[in-house]
Amino acid sequence: MNDTTELLDLLVVGAGPTGIAIGAAAKQAGLNVLLVDSGPLTAAIQQYPVFMEFFTTRDRLEIADVPFTIAEDKPTRRQALVYYRSVVERYKIPVSLYEAVHEVRKEDGGFVAVTARRTLRARAVALATGYFGNPRRLGVPGDDLPWVHSRYTEAYPHFGQDVVVIGAGNTAAEAALDMWRNSVRVSIVHRGAHVRPGVKYWLKPDIENRIQEGSIPARFHTVVRAFRDGQGVEIEGPDGVQILPAQAAYVLLGYTPDADFERRCGIEVDPQSLIPVYDPETCESNVPGLYVAGTLQAGRATDKIFIENSRDHGPKIVEHLVKRLRYC
Secondary structure (H helix, E strand, C coil): CEEEEEEEEEEEECCCHHHHHHHHHHHHCCCCEEEECCCCCCHHHHCCCCCCECCCCHHHHCCCCCCCCCCCCCCEHHHHHHHHHHHHHHHCCCEECCCCEEEEEEECCEEEEEECCEEEEEEEEEECCCCCCCECCCCCCCCCCCCEECCCCCCHHHCCCEEEEECCCHHHHHHHHHHHHCCCEEEEECCCCCCCCCCCCCCHHHHHHHHHHCCCCEECCCEEEEEECCCEEEEEECCEEEEEECCEEEECCCECCCHHHHHHCCCCECCCCCCECECCCCCEECCCCEEECHHHHHCCCCCCCCHHHCCCHHHHHHHHHHHHHHCC
């Protein structure tokens, strides 16, 4: 393992929009910063549905004083990918991609971060890893089969097929509607009594109307017992146990943050909510010099923090860090 002796002012774990915003603020302040990510730049956005359009307007997705210059009011996935890459290029933010950080520990007044390649040293560390790398699974037989997916990208591979969507939140509703509109025989399975109340207000009546008219059959009060290769999805509900024919299934139950990694870094995390201990004014955790940014702050409530209400985390962190370094 290589040992990187250069001392960084700030190491940012995560290279999504929040991590990029932190990196840009650090560069603006003249700090020696590095972004490290286990995957590609803006990995979560890359895994959004291919033809997705943000409901949020472009001005609310802007970071680091870089205008989101497109003609449309609401950006597409592709435009967002180009925009956030342009912020990295504009500020020349150093980025190391496909390099997972396994451990961060306090040492000699600073921090040591261990990756598969090397050891990094920094005066401060900001965790901005998000939650998209941890989709919720059912843990039933067959949920690791190749036709059982945890992310939805597009409908076209499923033309003329039977597809079962498990879940009734935003992602599940969007996927079901997209497939239905592209000639896929799609149905929904959900353990609750109805579509989740938190589904986006413009989406909820659409999916409920399709369910009511029978275009998208929905089985509520129903759980998945297994995925049967060559048969379909075995479910149990008010009508007993049955198998829904399926050539593909999408388990779209949301995501959870990697609380174990936070705990290994020394951060106190509530066992129920998975919300870490942090100061909302500075984003600093219970470990001095270790910051928590972006959706990590919301714990299990992954629908509470988005790009538009976490883009100020970068300036908060850097302002606090600069003051600390000034008096060191």
